[in-house]
Amino acid sequence: MQEVRGVKRLLFFLVSLILLVIPLYADDGGYSIEAYKVKxxxxxxxxxxxxxxxxxNFITQRHGIYRKIPIKNRVTRIDGTVSQVIAKVSDVKSNTVSxxxxxxxDKVIKIGDPQVTxxxxxxxxxxxxxxxxxxxxKGYDEFYFNIIGNEWDTSISNVSFxxxxxxxFDANQxxxxxxxxGNTSHQGVYYExxxxxxxxxxxxxxxxxEALTIRIELPEGYFTATRDNVSWSINLNILMIFPIVILIVVLLLWLIFARNPREKIEECTYLPEGLSSAEVGMIYKGKASNKDAISLLFSLAQxxxxxxxxxxxxDSKRNLDNSFEIEKLKDYDGEDKAEEILFKGxxxxxxxxxxxNLRNTFYKTVDKVKKLVNEKDKRASVFKKSASRAKxxxxxxxILAHVRITYLSFAYGGYSGQLDAVTCAIIGSTVGVMLLAININKENITLSIGLITLGVILIGGFGGITFVPLLSNYQExxxxxxxxxxxxxxxxxxxxxxxxxTPYGQKLYLEIQGYKKYLENIDHRELxxxxxDHSNYFEDMLAYMMALSxxxxxxxxxxxxxxxxxxWYEGQNFNSNGFINRLYRMMCSVEASMSSEPSSSSGDSGGGSTGGGSGGGGGGSW
Incomplete structure (x- = not known):
């Protein structure tokens, strides 16, 4: 029994040894490098x-070796910064046929005679x-080079340089x-x-x-080279043409899928029949807003x-924390679903x-009303889907154009941290586009200015990271x-x-525009x-006036x-001359409280790493 166990152990040892040895021979490509000196x-x-x-030392018959020398280098430092370096390889010579x-x-050099093994x-x-x-x-020069690259497919002994x-130069650097x-250890490296x-x-x-890499940080201006890489000149042209091409594509999308015909606007005393104030706001602005949903309150009141x-x-100095109350007079029995949601809420x-009661809670009801008014079925008769897709x-x-230009500008300028730059560009351009692309249409001039300002800050600050390479010497x-x-x-x-x-939507839009024009131009004779003819005109149209800002x-x-x-209004000391002012302020308070939501809770150049420098590459046998 013990003899059987001994045989099993011996077999296990031999199999393990074979499994260990096979990869060594499988990976060496039929050769090994016994000495490698680089000067x-x-x-x-x-x-x-x-x-x-x-x-x-060739274990099997081969013609010779080949070397892969990188032309396009991605220089990576341990602090995560990355630079792109394009090299020129020339004057290639060897002691045998090559x-x-x-x-x-890569520049691939095959050393050896194809006719001889x-x-x-x-x-x-x-x-x-x-x-x-x-x-x-930037701010320093560097000698950052892979003495032995990490792309050799065999072991290398006796490496010297x-x-x-x-x-x-400063030897301490x-x-x-x-x-x-990516390794940063220098264990086993000796030098003087x-x-x-x-x-x-x-x-x-x-x-x-595996590789052996050296990095020496040198004073700015240590190297005096002025040669610009020719391949980047092509990319410069692409950089200039690319945003223009994208702009042309965007313009074509607008012209083909999203442009509305210009038509004369005729003044209208009334709005199109059968539309609620929220629907009028949606048609006019492209999408119902908080104000459009809340305007239904005054329709319900009327x-x-x-x-x-x-x-x-x-004097408006008291009751500022509770400036209005809304009292139910009867149950809702109308047919407008949006009004019903608002009323029940x-x-x-x-x-x-x-x-x-409404502050920081009622916004959920407002969102439900907006969602209903902005339903696809309602919008389908007014707006073309092709325009939304084109948008x-x-x-x-x-966004892609801005991000692409940011990345290539940083790469061309030799700037480190393209990934950080692209991240900033994505944040700035995405949020900036979303803010500036909102169809505000003077719904709220303060909000409009705020959104535009924020969009510009985001694009200029985060998205404007594109400007950073201009701080370098690359004036091109x-x-x-x-x-x-x-x-x-x-x-x-x-x-x-x-x-x-759509043609129907355009008809409604022009009538709404005509109504706004009528209000803007109304005179005493018309009043x-x-x-x-219509003594309650103001009260009947108040909800629509709110929706149209x-x-x-x-x-x-x-x-x-x-x-x-x-x-439907109850207040102190009614005065017709000051009533509009008082009513307007109350409307602003109602809108603010109904739409309010709770607040949410919540250096140097960098060192080197193995294989992170220029040059090196690798090779194999053939």
Whole structure:
């Protein structure tokens, strides 16, 4: 029995050993690197003359090795900042037959004779020039280079290096990192500094996917390179054209799907029949607001369902916390569903409510009324769905354009933190577009100014992060940024107008516009006519005036029509001359309390990391 157990243990050991050994041979590509020496001579122009001495041991027959040298580098620091660096690789030479070509973001160099295979130990020398051009650091320069890249598919032993910089530097700023990508440990790296030369080695062996990286922070101006990367010039053109193209697309969306025909507005004494004040507000503004829903209160009052008691005294210094009461006179028996919701929301198991009862609670009922008035079925007969879809597409395009320009501007300028910049751009542009795209139409001039100001602040502050690269020396970004912002503002104005009405909706809209025009232009002669023909005109139309945000100044024109207060109004010391002012203030208090909601509760340049610098890359056998 013990013998069987011993055999089982031996088999388990052998299987485990095989499983451990197989990956080692599977990953080495039939070869290993027994020594790798890198010599780098750095010039003041940020150009590196590099020599690599590589001792390879081929286990199976191969033609040679290949090197992948990055052209497009994504330089990553441990504080999360990222820069994009485009290099030029030239003067490629080796000690044996070699060819090279560009593949994606890499220069691929194949060393070896395609007609000859080799085994055993081979020695390769590779030299090339690596031009990084203008240093991307702001407030500092840096030598940040992957001595050995993390894309080799085999183990590398006996790694050594020699780096010579063009002039003096602070040796305390030298930082090595070794291991898997993103690692910050320098354990096993030994080096010494003699004048401008750094020599050293790595004590262990690098495994497949591991790298050795050096970063030295240098004074601003250490490198004098002025070469701009040619590939970015193409992107600059794209940067300038891109927002213009998006603007043209948004304009086309408006012209094709959301533009209303211009028609002459004729004055109308009355509004279209059969529409509630909330529906009039929805048709006029494109969407029912709090004010539209609350205007139904005055419609209910005029129909005899309730009484409004103005609690303010003449100097308005008392009862400010409870400035009005609403008293139920009879049960609602009408057919307007929105009025019914508002009425039942007011008088739940009670016959009288005051301002305190409504504040921070009644908004839920107001939301229900708005939802009902804004139902798709009601809007479908007035507004075309194609315009709503076009508006959504336009908003998405505007946001994407701004975010894209922000990212590319930062990348071009060599700025760190593109992700943070894009996050700010998304926040600012999304909320800014939403605020500025609201179809306000002078519903509330204070609210309009507030929303527009907030939208501008968000776009200028967060969304305006696009301007940050202008603080750099990349003056070519100035026209890009200006064009982007101008196009962005124009897009806002176009998006605001993207409310397409059906022929029926356009007819209603023009009649509502005509009614507003009538109120704005009404004179004493017309007022006298109304006094004779329709003495209760003001009371009957008050709910509609509220929904259309008719100003107090225009309302005061009707003072002469009001000899007695409305039957639903109760207040102190009635005076026809001051009644409109008193009524207007009460309407504002009613709107504020009914729609109120409770408040909700609730440095340096960065270090280096393994594989985070320029250069390096990797290679394999072929």
């Amino acid at each position: 780098i001579e750095v010039s003041e122009e940020n150009i590196f003359n590099i020599r690599e001495d590589i001792d390879v 060819t090279y070509h560009t593949e994606g973001n 080799v085994t055993g130990k081979q020695y390769y020398v590779l030299t090339y020039t690596y031009d990084l051009g203008k240093d991307v650091g 020699e780096i010579e910089l063009p002039k003096a 030298i930082d090595f990192s070794v291991g898997a990508k 500094v003699e004048e401008n030369r750094i020599t050293g080695y790595y004590e262990g062996s690098l495994q497949s996917g 129909k005899g369902y309730l009484r409004i008691i103005d609690m303010r005294d003449e 007011l008088f739940k198991r009670r016959n009288k409510v005051n301002e305190k 959504v597409v336009a908003i998405i395009l505007a 970004l100035i026209p890009v940024t200006i064009i982007n912002q101008v196009c962005y503002v124009v897009m806002f104005k176009v998006i605001q107008k993207m409310i397409k009405r 006298n006519r109304l006094k004779q 008719i100003s107090q100044k225009i309302m005061e024109k009707f003072s002469n029509l009001i000899e007695n207060p409305p039957i």
